[in-house]
Amino acid sequence: MMSGLSVVVLILTLLSSTRAEKARKVSGPVFNPGCPEEYDCKEPWVVHVMADGSNNTMHHLWGTHGAPCFLLANTPLLTTLMVDWQKLQSAEENSLAFDNNPNHVFGFAVPYLILFNDTKDTGTLDPLLDATYYIPASDFSWVMNMSSNSNSSHGGEAKVTLHTTAYLGDLLPNDTQIVIKVSGYGEDGEGGELPKLLHTPSSAQVDLTLSKLVFDVHDGENLSTTSGNSGISGFSHARWAIQLVIVSSELAEKDDDGIKFHEERSLDDEHSPGVFHLDELTTALSRNGGKGGYLQWRPVSYTAYKRNINEATDISINKTITPIPTTLPAPLKASLAYGLLGDNLTSRNLVTGITVVSFGQAKDGFYTDYNHTTWTVAIGEGPPPIETFSAVVIIVISIGIGIPVILFIVGGIVIARRKCRRSSPGLIDDD
Incomplete structure (x- = not known):
């Protein structure tokens, strides 16, 4: 029986x-490694985390100068990161390098925050119809809090919190800030906070929060927040979006789609109540099971500090990935991505691209109804992890x-x- x-x-x-990947030994984070005293070493230019595996090392490179940027570089073991601080602080290419050539580089940057007036209440930025303000991420000043947690002799986690302190040189109100929590992982698992994304030993997680960004973006001297019903900077139907730049060292193939969007249906909503699918951006190598790169997230943005599905809105992405312009935007040229990949960012021989991520949905009251928006995204190498039944669900x-x-x-x-x-x-x- x-x-x-x-x-x-x-x-x-x-x-x-699932395909289990061997755990890695995580070390770090190291803040601005080797920064000389005569340089500006207070800003989070470079945060370096290493995750050593049996055959290679995954280098996590995070920084906020110019544009918040989050990179993964797969290198041979015993490979050292080298930073030319004069070049880096002068926004020159090749300011970051490794003493062994990387096997693969993948990541993304956020050069601009986009404030748009969603008069049609769609929740999605339409650049042809919606009035917009592109706000360079470099207009903000950033600081970092650091912590690490090694929960086993082979795996572990290294994490930092990056947040803004000033806009155009003037201090922001205490409750007005952009917060980015970044974690680099050494083993398989899931995030401890909603939306509880899966992670692998070759991945990281970036959690973005836009908190009470309701000040006048034109007036750096008057940063007092406005009332919820008055809109933002003259926009009565204000919403936020971000420009997302995907970078990679992967060679582009003529007959391939390059970076491709895909929606993956979940088996259940055990990990994130009320959310039954995942959105993904993948490169060709990632889709074919190789050492390509991916971004994976749930299309849910929580609109309160305590996260739950009853206080949430949607996330939408423009599925059309356009090439990076040959004249790089100033924030991107000052970022870690340019420091490591240089003018290759604009090369049509590499898999790169730009798109827009919008926050909101129809009839959610617009940003000023809640003044809080989140986006949690996993960034990794190889195929994206696949959700499966947990032991509890199996029982x-x-x-x-x-x-x-x-x-x-x-x-x-x-x-x-x-x-x-x-x-x-x-x-x-x-x-």
């Missing part, structure tokens, strides 16, 4: 199995399926035995 239940459990367990499904199967079998046996008794001839008494 238990064989049926065992088969059910076995099938569900096989469904829940619940097994019980739900197994008990009726057992009852059916037991019932069948009882009925069969009764029929056999009725059909058997009675015993004859010879006395």
